Amino acid sequence: MRAITIPEPGGPEALVWADVPDPQPAEGEVLIEVAASAVNRADLLQRQGFYDPPPGSSPYPGLECSGRISALGPGVHGWAVGDEVCALLAGGGYAEKVAVPAGQVLPVPSGVDLVTAAALPEVxxxxxxxxxxxxxxxxxxxxxxxxxxxxxxxxxxxxxxxxxxxxxxxxxxxxxxxxxxxxxxxxxxxxxxxxxxxxxxxxxxxxxxxxxxxxxxxxxxxxxxxxxxxxxxxxxxxxxxxxxxxxxxxxxxxxxxxxxxAGLRARPLNEKAAIVAAVREHVWPLIANGQVRPIVDRLLPMADAAEAHRVVDASAHVGKVVLTV
Structure with a gap:
């Protein structure tokens, strides 16, 4: 697969779209074929070398994504291959595939398209x-x-x-x-x-x-x-x-x-799963009935992640900047 890598910390030009090994879903994880990710300020800090991923997480930036489940790891229940989902990640969203604990996965809300759903999990x-x-x-x-x-x-x-x-x-x-x-x-x-x-x-x-x-x-x-x-x-x-x-x-x-x-990225899996479950219970119905909606400033190809980082760095946006695969 391809992913945005950071061979050396630096400015937006440090982001390199490169061939990398495919991830494999471990126990309790699902593999998502990524449709889109979204830019968070934590990604900018990681690019600069100031915010490393938690141990054992993907080395690539990206704290959220949307896409379709392409494989299930052992012990996963309640999800099926082909499900359209979005997910909260510890890293790895700037890629064509990402493995994520099943407890951090959400269905795409009613009324939201698959790409736009990438703007939802982190916020x-x-x-x-x-x-x-x-x-x-x-x-x-x-x-x-x-x-x-x-x-x-x-x-x-x-x-x-x-x-x-x-x-x-x-x-x-x-x-x-x-x-x-x-x-x-x-x-x-x-x-x-x-x-x-x-x-x-x-x-x-x-x-x-x-x-x-x-x-x-x-x-x-x-x-x-x-x-x-x-x-x-x-x-x-x-x-x-x-x-x-x-x-x-x-x-x-x-x-x-x-x-x-408080931050999200380094929290234990059980705490993240509890937050995701609360969001699904309380926020997803508000999105489904139209009271709440994702605000997307612009879509950019994931290979142009450097430009997306420049936009966010300059605060030249309202809402989220989304990266599409």
Missing amino acids: TCTVWSNVFMIAHLRPGETLLVHGGASGIGTMAIQLAKAVGARVAVTAGGPEKLARCAELGADILIDYREQDFVQEIRKATDGTGADVILDIIGAKYLQRNVKALAVSGRLAIIGLQGGVKAELNLAALMAKRAAITG
């Missing part, structure tokens, strides 16, 4: 696990989403609105904010021109956000705590603004607030 699993399973966003609460026009952001807006929450977003510029508004965002904050702490307080009569979904990390830590409501929950899922910050713990304690940090 739905990330948002559902962090915003709902960990931060417990409830109807009537306010969610602040940093990077509202990103793949994660566009999904977070829709899921929060679907459960009856109020949604605030930060994004760069009026065009991206307009797209967020189309998806249901109630409070629009241009981080280039406005202070999100002031804006969220103004929009909530001084209360603040009950839950904040943060992709920035260190740069926003102190301001995020200021923006939280009493008993607020800050869920950190990205580190685009650095990894180290100073925090006034008294301010955190005064708000009886909680800070969590």
Whole structure:
């Protein structure tokens, strides 16, 4: 088969479409003939040499895919050869074939085509696990989403609105904010021109956000705590603004607030399977009835993964960039 390889870490040009050995499904795994994958910021970090795959995982980038099951490993039940699926991966999505634990496989939702389904696993699993399973966003609460026009952001807006929450977003510029508004965002904050702490307080009569979904990390830590409501929950899922910050713990304690940090890639298989099962139970019906939809900015051939990385690197997209085989 062919796959995107990274012979040496570097810029987008480090991604090389090359012949590699076919994967074989192990115990409890299925083999997927890939139709499409999608780009995540973790892929950019892996390309640069900063985010190695977990031990035993595929060395190729790609944390999600869609396609058809072409083989079943021993002990797999509930799936059949030919099933159209999408899957959450620890790696290997930028390839023509990938082996994946059966617990991380999802059927393609009703009303979604096979290629577009590649844009769903990572964002739905990330948002559902962090915003709902960990931060417990409830109807009537306010969610602040940093990077509202990103793949994660566009999904977070829709899921929060679907459960009856109020949604605030930060994004760069009026065009991206307009797209967020189309998806249901109630409070629009241009981080280039406005202070999100002031804006969220103004929009909530001084209360603040009950839950904040943060992709920035260190740069926003102190301001995020200021923006939280009493008993607020800050869920950190990205580190685009650095990894180290100073925090006034008294301010955190005064708000009886909680800070969590979580990723998906290195989690144990049983935890990933539980998240995928929860997404299938709670999110897939919302997609089937049209309340939630995948947002795809553009499709590019997988051999042009370098161009896709340039687009994501420049934040020149809304939603997901999908790679097709």
